[in-house]
Amino acid sequence: TQLLEQSPQFLSIQEGENLTVYCNSSSVFSSLQWYRQEPGEGPVLLVTVVTGGEVKKLKRLTFQFGDARKDSSLHITAAQPGDTGLYLCAPETSYGKLTFGQGTILTVHP
């Protein structure tokens, strides 16, 4: 069983601050996805990363896949209250199957 660790588990910051969330494993993955989940709703896909060293940007969000494809990070610049939610990393651990990390609960205060 692959061990997947997300950190930090909780993050509480003020509007305008920057933050980084990490997703680490000892296993190599073919791809990895990041999701955001709001209370009472299902997770929503933010991005898929496939290539080692890949960097993708989505407005104020920057996603990076580690060179060895074992880890990933999500960086948010100038966080806003609308960024509040649960952020989940999900590597593809077998064909079609995603295994989810426990997530990072982000709270951005106005």
Place this chain on the structure above:
Amino acid sequence: EAQVTQNPRYLITVTGKKLTVTCSQNMNHEYMSWYRQDPGLGLRQIYYSMNVEVTDKGDVPEGYKVSRKEKRNFPLILESPSPNQTSLYFCASSLLGGEGGYTFGSGTRLTVV
């Protein structure tokens, strides 16, 4: 609108009373899956299906059944629910081999008393 529809959103039932949670997708996705989400444990896969009439166990299949008679539907069946199955359940679907990721339903909050 492309979506995964789960019903019901909320369900309170008693131990041992069989129930079914329905899931339907309108995107012609091959892959469908059920997850349960519990505090401190994250999202864990219960069952999945790669196509019609093809289903397989996920990480926590005990106490659950599924069927995939049609491509769009993937119901979750609890033959004899127990209190430890109280949880938030999500159905998800995806295209196999694509980067489009999973599309999740809005969830079913189940309480077994």
